[in-house]
Amino acid sequence: MLFEIVHSTDYRYSAPSSEAYLEVRLSPPARPGLEVVSHEIDISPEARTSSYVDYFGNLTTFYSMTLRHDRLTVTNRLTVRNHPRTCPKQALATSIAESRQIFSSALPDVFDFLQPTAAVPTGGTATEWARRYLKGDRPLGEALEQLNRAVYERFAYRPGSTDVNTPLAIVWKKREGVCQDFAHVLLSILRTGGIPARYVCGYIESEPPSVETSGGRRLVGSLATHAWVEVLVPGLEWVAMDPTNNQWCGQQHVAVAVGRDFDEAAPVRGTFKGSGKQTMKVRVSMKRLAEKG
Amino acid sequence: MRSSGRATDFPLWNETFAEDGSPRGGYRPLFERLHSMPRSRVRSLDERLEATMREMGVTFDVSRERPWGSRPWFCDLMPQIFTAEEWETISAGLCQRLRAFEFFLRDVYSGKSILREEQVPIQPVLGSPFFQRAASGLPAPGGAYLHLSGAAICRLPDGSLAVKHHYFSNASGISYMMQNRRALARVIPQSFHESAIHPISDAPIDILEMLRSLSGVSDPAVVLLTPGPGSAVFSEHSFLARRMGIPLVQGGDLLVLNDAVYLKTVSGLQRVEIIYTRVSDPWLDPMVFRRDSLLGVPGLVHCIRKGTVMVVNGIGSQLADDRSLLPLAPQIIRYYLGERPILKTLPTFWLGDLDQKEMVLSDVSDYTIRPLYGERIVLGGDGRRPDAKQIDAALAEILPNASQFVAQPQACDALTVSFGNGKPTLRRQDHIVFAWRVGEGDYEVFPGALTRISTEQSPYTASELGGGSKDTWVYVGFENDPELPDAPRAQDAILPAQHVTSRVAESFYWLGRYLERASNVAGMVGIIELLELEELNPTERTHYRPVWNTILPPLEGTGTGSRRTISSPVGRYRLTLDTAEPGSVVSTILRAAANAESVTEALSLEAWGVISQLRDRFRSTRFQPHAEPETLAAASRRLCDFARQLIPQFFGTAEYTMVADGGWKFCEIGQMIERAAITANAVSSIVKPLLEPDDESDHAMEIRLSAFLRLLNSRDVYRRVYQARIEPVPLLDLLWKNPMAPRSVVRCLLGCSQRLTESSGSASPAVERSVAAIDSLVHAIQSTDWEGLLPVPGADKPKKSPLAAHCESLLERVLSIHDLVSDGFLNHQVHMRHEIQPPLPGLKNAL
Helix, strand or coil: CEEEEEEEEEEEEEEEEEEEEEEECCCCCCCCCEEEEEEEEEEECCCCEEEEECCCCCEEEEEEECCCEEEEEEEEEEEEEECCCCCCHHHHHCEHHHHHHHHHHCHHHHHHHHCCCCCCCCCCHHHHHHHHHCCCCCEHHHHHHHHHHHHHHHCEECCCCCCCCCCHHHHHHHCEECHHHHHHHHHHHHHHCCCCEEEEEEEECCCCCCHHHHCCCCCCCCECCEEEEEEEECCCEEEEEECCCCEECCCCEEEEEEECCCCCCCCEEEEEEECCCEEEEEEEEEEEECCCC | CCCCCCCCCCCCEECCECCCCCECHHHHHHHHHHHHCCHHHHHHHHHHHHHHHHHHCCECCCCCCCCCCCCECCEEEEEEEECHHHHHHHHHHHHHHHHHHHHHHHHHCCCCHHHHCCCCCCHHHHCCCCCCHHHCCCCCHHHCCCCEEEEEEEECCCCCEEEEEEECCCCCCHHHHHHHHHHHHHHCHHHHHHCCECCCCCHHHHHHHHHHHCCCCCCCCEEEECCCCCCCCHHHHHHHHHHHCCCEECHHHEEEECCEEEEEECCEEEECCEEEECCCHHHHCCCCCCCCCCCCCCCHHHHHHCCCCEEECCCCHHHHHCHHHHHHHHHHHHHHHCCCCCCEECCCEECCCHHHHHHHHHCHHHEEEEECCCCCCCECCCCCCCCHHHHHHHHHHHHHHHHHEEEEECCCCEEEEECHHHCCEEEEEEEEEEEEEECCCEEEECCCCEEEECCCCCCCCCHHHCCEEEEEEEECCCCCCCCCCCCCCCCCCCCCHHHCEHHHHHHHHHHHHHHHHHHHHHHHHHHHHHHHHCCCCHHHHHHHHHHHHHHCCCCCCCCCCCCCCCCCHHHHHHHHHCCCCCCCHHHHHHHHHHHHHCCHHHCCHHHHHHHHHHHHHHHHCCCCCCCCHHHHHHHHHHHHHHHHHHHHHHHHHHHHHCCCCHHHHHHHHHHHHHHHHHHHHHHHHHHHHHHCCCCCCHHHHHHHHHHHHHHCCCHHHHHHHHCCCCCHHHHHHHHHHCCCCCCCHHHHHHHHHHHHHHHCCCCCHHHHHHHHHHHHHHHHHHCCCHHHHCCCCCCCCCCCCHHHHHHHHHHHHHHHHHHHHHHHHHCCHHHHHHHCCCCCCCCCCCC
């Protein structure tokens, strides 16, 4: 499937800012099945940018603006072709106990994705869930699918019910949230259960051009960025699943940044100096293009 | 000599006395000297030592509530002595550890071989809160993480030396080590001449040379980054920067532009190549670490990554100081060096490990329990067995987060004799020793230490917990020739003038503006109170009132703020002492004092003394607006008079005692701009009611003009200049353009441009721009024909009077001088627009 995506982040200040710095993680990572046809990041006001690859492998753009300005806009324009993914059947057929064994032999490399972070604490209620859904003798793939469904079913998707600072404990208690919270809940259970997993920030096609092609469902997400989870499976390959939409990620998901949690995978992170207040608006549009020929 | 009452519940090594009660080797001559003196003489030496510390400005602030500099550093009369043999062990042991931990850090932030080979457990290393993922793949300064490090050393009960804590990432305390030596050398100089000990006064030079050698640039710019005067050890930061001759900067002084770090100074942006940081990793860059940090420099880590700047010690070094890694030190030394550890490690138990936790909890009163980093103590640490209540409280904190704590036996540290207050008393002690990196891969230890002792006020040795200290002597061995002793007075390096940072200049600028504003408001309130005492006839009164109400408060912007009624004593009292009134004398003075406080390192002690006296007087006066009117009037008068005396006194004192560099200059520029703005604002606001009144009585006009001049403290000046009755045109001339009248707008503006030009030898675009703008404004004022602007009697009045319009346009231009100064010298908008090459196109990567 061919997609054209425009993602804009617009900061406005009540009083001009004298210095602003941004780190932008908006470049789709190289991965099988995802073909980047064109990509550009525009930041206004214009200034020199430079980039680097961060700890989690995200191509990150650094921007500094030291002249007075009252508005700052980041626009990500992306055309990608997403091919169907092959599922690592053999890895998913491995039992959870054996998977854990494999991970522990690669501990220095997978350690980060087993640890709690400030946004994703482990233990607590997650322990019961991990015990129930991640039993040692179960095949990994089946267990993951069941766990993903359980999160989808037992938590209510309610836009506006949480914000970026809502602690996970509140989400557990209220059993509602947005895609970010669904991803954090799933991460917390997986890590508690000894399965390495990471957070993905990206785009989702929520309104397919015709109902038939998407299997008759509209997907939740869009207007802003979407979030889901990638699980490490034996063979140290990442497999993506979307608890907000109860499915393995497919051609309608386009990843741009990964990390251990929302904070590390934030697509735009900035800091400003100025006396005024700042407001931010995010808008994402994702359109399917017809393939020529 | 034994102290009455035991100093501890644990068996500790005695540093100063042998089993038989006789002084150990090196201490004998000192004891003999101190014992031969009468007690009163010892006490007076002790007092002199304390006074010396105070005079040198050495402080260590443990309490946040107390203002800056309130707690002088305590140094004991009796030094700690290390023999040459003991020192050999300490020195070799510390260098060995630093070499091993340097390899450890490089490994953990790259290939992680020690973890892959399972030589140490992964959890405490990669799970440490001090393991910085951002440090992976980041170039370490000069290829190494650790360049200037410290470690705490203690004695085990058998007298052997052991490492208690690592301060590898942050060697805090070097200045205190040096200041102890300076102070003791002043108070008991003869003892130094009799003992062959190593000098330590070159430490800052050694550090500076080490820092400079890291860069490939021939003359790299080095700065010391401090969290600011809010830090307990700010006095150390400012001492080290002064001694090294490098700028002491805060995060806000630095700026990232085109992937390089710049220091904002009043003469423009200066590239910075090396940063010696005393701000720890989590606060260093809000883009990478804590987002709420205001102490750091956004984008700094990116500049390190791009190789344009080095930050010492390397980011991520704090991992080496995580106490849960202490028990792993022997493995780490063996793994990387293949050597046996020279120095023992004080037994340390990480409570994140179940077995270790169980062991500690079974005898918890034997232990000192601390977090993984920092000086806070949760249990023990005072040499006493805790009672059940203390244990319960500590466990309530520890058990839910056990992995964040370690335990070490209380039976460490040594007993020593302290002569605080002239009386020998037994205290507990430990030592912090310091080392710096030399050449490729080795370290050298400064031959001295910060010996920390418990005191009468604090049972803890840590300075953060109120402990005291001792000068520490390292004896030169027999085979070595004695070196020259440390001079009691050493010269600070001389800073080149261009190092005045924009932040310092900005604080000075606002200090000047706020003080001038406070002085004006206080002057007006004072004069009104005085007039109220005088017998005014009702006509005079009716003519005075509108004048007061129009020009008070003289806020800097036009038309801002509400007009207060200051015709009542309570209104004037509020304008003097109400902290809820943003324009009140007290609010303005507190803001001035806050600015002064942020640049205390650049203010003379005398000038700071005046400011703190002013602030304290206003702070300590209780705000009681419901008292009798007479009481309120008297209080307003008293306080306003006080402000009117102290503010000029501050400027006078500062002129006498301050280096006339760019920083101070901005205080005067602020004062001038504020005064010009107040004059211009006052004149503009009275033009309509005063000079174009509806009734044309000359007498009424003169009363009004006289009142107006009195409020601006200019009636006597007017009389001296004109020796005639007060009339509109001469008044306008006097206040706008008279070059001699102290508050005329022209005089203030010329004062500004003179100060802007005098310091900068080379004309910068910012200076040129500001001076040109001021010149043109001065010309516009001087060429104004006031007579021609006055209304013609009998003629029809135009809707908008030409005089008022002209005054307002001049006022606007006066106020815009602030933006020029601000953009040109303080926030560098002018400079950057000038310097920046046409911006490159944003990242457009077709992948």
